[in-house]
Structures are given as C-alpha cells and as structure tokens.
Amino acid sequence: MARVSQTRLAVLGALSVRPMTGYAVRAAITDTLGHFWSESFGQIYPALAGLEAEGLVRRTGVGATSGAVFALTPSGQRTLRGLLAEPFVPAPPRNGLLLRLFFGRQLGVEACRELLTEALNRTRTAAAQLERVRSESTYEDPTPDQPYWLMTLSAGEHATRAQLAWLEESIAALDALGE
Amino acid sequence: MARVSQTRLAVLGALSVRPMTGYAVRAAITDTLGHFWSESFGQIYPALAGLEAEGLVRRTGVGATSGAVFALTPSGQRTLRGLLAEPFVPAPPRNGLLLRLFFGRQLGVEACRELLTEALNRTRTAAAQLERVRSESTYEDPTPDQPYWLMTLSAGEHATRAQLAWLEESIAALDALGE
DNA sequence: AGGTACATGTAAGTAGTTACATGATTAC
C-alpha cells in the first residue's frame, strides 16, 4: 500500500530514454514532462545516489562537461518496468484556485476576477507551450516512444482547452454577479 | 514566498460556512470540496489546535454528540480573507497516470490499455458524482455563496468531460497501435 | 450485545521544496 517513490520512477524513466547526468535529468523532466511532472535537484541527486547504491543505475564516465553520466543497468531496466506496472493510486486532489474560488464570497467579486484572469494568463501560456511542442513533434522522425508521448501531449491539450473554456465562462459569470 | 499552509485556509473556510467539530470539518471537506480538495485528520486536528492557540477559532461548547464545536473569531474571519487574497502559487504538476503513459513503451500496449481503462472507470464515477451534486443544487435555495460553489462545480464538469474525451481517444489510439 | 457513526488525537514515516554553497566550462 505504501506509495512508491514516484521520483525514482521518473528518474529511471528519464534514463531509459538515454544515459545522462543528474542535471540533464532535471532538464529533461522540466522540458519534456513539464506539463504534467516536476522534480527538484533536492530530489534528483539523492534519488540517483540511492539508485546507484542499489545497482539500478551506474556511472558510465564523465560527459562533455564535467558531470557523471548515469545509465540504467539491466536490473534498473527491470525495476522500471516493475514500478510502471504497479497499480497506481491517484494523488488526492488539491486545487488552490478552486479552494479560493469556493470561498469567493469572502474574497469579493473583483478579487475573484483577478484570480481567474491570472489563471487565464497562465493557461494561455501553457497552451502556447503545448502548441510549440506539438508543432515540433510534426517534424521529428517517429520513434517507438512517440505514440505514447503524443498521448500525453494530447492530454495536456484537452485539459488546457477545458480550463480555458471554464475560465472564460466563469469570468463572464462573475461579471454578471458584479453588476 | 513561503507557501502558506493551505490546510489552515481550508479549515478556516469550512468554519466560515458554519461552526462545527473537527470531525465535521473533515466530512464537509470530503463531501463538498471532494472533487478538488482533501484533508486528513492528521492535518485537521493539529491545525485546529494551532488556530485556537492563535485566537483565530474558539470552542463554542459541545455539539449534539460529544465533540467540541469550533467557530471563527473576528480575527479568524480577517485572517481567512487575508489568506484568500494572497497571491497563490499553483502546485507543481504531478500526474502519475501521464508519467506512466509517457514511458508506455516499457510497459507494453496491453498494460497501458488497462491503466487507461481503470482511469476511465474512475473518471466516470467522478462524473456521476458531479452530476448528483449538480442535480441537488437545482433544488436548493440560492445562497450568496451558491454562485461560487457552482463555478467550482462547473470546473469539475469541464475537467471530467475533457478527461473522458482524452481517455476514449487514447484507448482507441492504443488499439490501433496494438494491431 | 453488536455495529455504525461520531469524535479526538499522536507518532512514524514519506515526500517534497527552497535556499544555500560550490565549482567547472563555454560563449561572447
């Protein structure tokens, strides 16, 4: 029942694409999984150390600059598959925007409007980012991983479209309330 | 920059609707904010003790059964408004389903299909739950809070519709891959 | 008498962020 460390899963997964340094793992996660995942250095380096101690990753030498390049070992490969296959428990929901909006009467119409407008800006930025990823993917050579990557991209697109529609609807509702 | 305790915000918010016991706070959060928020007893009781020590809530005696009923003090009311107004930093995204799907090639088409099918069941259950809340709200007397509550409900509806559409699309994509 | 819902709290453990500290390499 113990929730498995998702950080290990993310790090092993990143190294399954190609060997890299801890720094590059962080960059890969930010750039490629950014719309649905995040890791901080404070998690990645201890995780790499732990994975190395357990023989799931090994140093393959030093990269172009000065860092240690880590690669999956066969045992790490197996562990990754095992972690991926484990029944996964969705994280309890925690949406700070909706929490604030729910108590919106205490906050006032104007402040709620600002809250939603800021969220609208953030969501538009996210949508533009996804559009960029989408157009880049069009020019890439298809890899065996690509179908899965495109599904996660599509998830982001669906979610941001829905968020935009909701935000526009709700801002309009607030305007009607404020009159 | 220090992220404000969201638990305090949720507890103060719950008590702003009406005074109640810690147990009832938990029930209110589960029942009413369930689709976008959650709190465990391990958070609520310490939070209530802290809020009481700071004079933001006070015991108003004993309820129908045996517990202590907490109510907002005027200072708690002000603090709630202050917390609501604070610029809010969205939590870093962490979607375990998409993380697994991204590395779906390691997992195999069949296991991915199961993953998505389970998610589909969960999402359908959530959609049914929201539908129930929606139909109940139709028969309620409108309160000044209701417009805000309906906005959070609508957020859930938009999000689950988008999730359902994405899941159906992705399961179909996996079927095409598997052939 | 037995079960269910109400009620409160603690302890151990997990997960994660942020800030700090340090230094190498590359590009301009």
Add this chain to the structure above:
DNA sequence: GTAATCATGTAACTACTTACATGTACCT
C-alpha cells in the same frame, strides 16, 4: 573578463499520509 550554463550536493523546513490508539452515542 564576465556572464550564462552546466554540474553537484546538503540542510532546514513544510506538508502530508497512514496507522495506531481510544472512547462515546445511538440504533437495532
């Protein structure tokens, strides 16, 4: 030479979950 990027790591802190422990009140 200096700024940006690459690189590694630790320490302090915050947040949160789960499991445990305990008891009351009501209904049948």
